[in-house]
Amino acid sequence: MKNFACSNCGNTVYFENVKCVNCGSTLGFDSGELSIVALADAGMSETAPDVPIFRKLNPGPDDVVLRYCANAEFGVCNWLTPESESNIFCKACDLNRIIPNLSEPGSLHAWRALEHAKKRLVYSLLRFSLPFDGSASSKGSLTFDFVRNALTGHLDGVVTIDVSEADAVERERQRKHFDEPYRSLLGHLRHESGHYYWMVLVDEAQRLEEFREIFGDERDDYDAALARHHSSGPAPDWQERHVSAYASAHPWEDWAETWAHYLHMVDALDTAAAEGMEGHGLRLDLRDDIYSTVTFETLMARWIPLTIALNSLSRSMGHDDFYPFVIPGSAYDKLAFVHRVIHGRGEQQQPAEAAPAETLNLTP
Structure with a gap:
């Protein structure tokens, strides 16, 4: 996740913050801007007199009156929603x-x-x-x-x-x-x-044919596949084809495990770039948006050295590996497919470059 700055004083603030520790400004997450914003008191809601409302301290063209999500009273949410909307919940809590x-x-x-x-x-x-x-x-x-x-x-x-x-x-x-x-x-x-x-x-999106070529046929009996996995364990060769043992249970689980790993990778790389971290001398380019502008090949070129470095740091502190997985070549192809369907919605794209022949070992 990228870093945020208080829009009043510029101090670094974080995703869950509701108060800037430097200037004391009230903070909330604006899901439209995808950013933490500083807020100015604007009184109380006309429709709900006990609910405070706010305006952004440094508003843009959309200077709307805001309030916290209704779940803020339980300390579980710091997201904002427009006062004009009848829905009392934010985009996430909704x-x-x-x-x-x-x-x-x-x-x-x-x-x-x-x-x-x-x-x-x-x-x-x-x-x-x-x-x-x-x-x-x-x-x-x-x-x-x-x-x-x-x-x-x-x-x-x-x-x-x-x-x-x-x-x-x-x-x-x-x-x-x-x-x-x-x-x-x-x-x-x-x-x-x-x-x-x-x-x-x-x-x-009619990508089933491509999916089946990479992951297998999802029409195989799902319940029977899971029962077999839990009774007999994963396929003996799962490490040669999947990101995890559970991924070998059925093509749907292979997809879900691969999807989760892809999100792990992108979020971790986004955070590493925001913090200026390097893996094995590879500097992450802060100008690139890992969510939108980075190719899959570039993403993997960054992920491997970063993960090796973080695994080594975890071991130095006496902890288990930060990312205790190995990505075999066929799983690389599956991750590339996830990348394509996210970034190429509504259109069929050519497959990414072939995966390297060797296994991508993240636990040296």
Whole structure:
């Protein structure tokens, strides 16, 4: 994620901030500008007298009256929405269908963690200009259910996340149980969003033939494939063809795992560029927008050395690898396909250059 600056004093501020520690300005996230903005008090709402309203301290041509999302009162959201709109929720919170039962102990803390992760996902989707509403093409809208004792997954546009995933101890227990090298809330959300965007960007966009050539035939019995994976383990040669063991379960899971990895890569590289970080002497060009102007080949050329450097730093601090994965050549092709469908919506593009013959090893 890029860095933000207080629009009043220029001090560095961060994605979740609601107050500038330097000048004391009230801050909020403007999803139209995709930026944190400083706010000036504009009184109270006429339609909801107990709700404060604001104007931007340095407004542009769209000098509209703003208010915080209704979920700000729970400390789970710092996004802004126009006062003129009847919807009291921001663009991200409006995607929620079910939130945790706040009368249950620990639910508010869990919801804050879930929302912080979800908003990072939504931020990336906005940077890519990806659609949230597929109803025009009969695919439904991207929707989130945060439910206790539920099965994390996706069905017809609805992403369900078990609230227990917000518990670091339980998440670690699950990680070990499933023998996963990596497990996080943001990772879950990115993975499950991949299932939604498979419907919108592959199925609806008539890219199935290309998808099947790269990932395999998604018409294979999905339930039987997952049952086989959980009973017998991953395919013995999964490391030669997939980004993770779970990706070998079925072409849909291969896509979702690859989609999640692509979002990991882009967001991490965007952050590295904003911080001026270098990997093995490779300087990241701050003039490039990793979300829109970088080719897939350039993205990978940056990702590999950065990840090797960060893995080495993690080991120096006594931690596990920052990115404990290896990208084989065929998975490189799958990541390139994800890049194409994101950046070439509505048109068929030529495949990217062939992947290098050697495996891209990110854990030296």
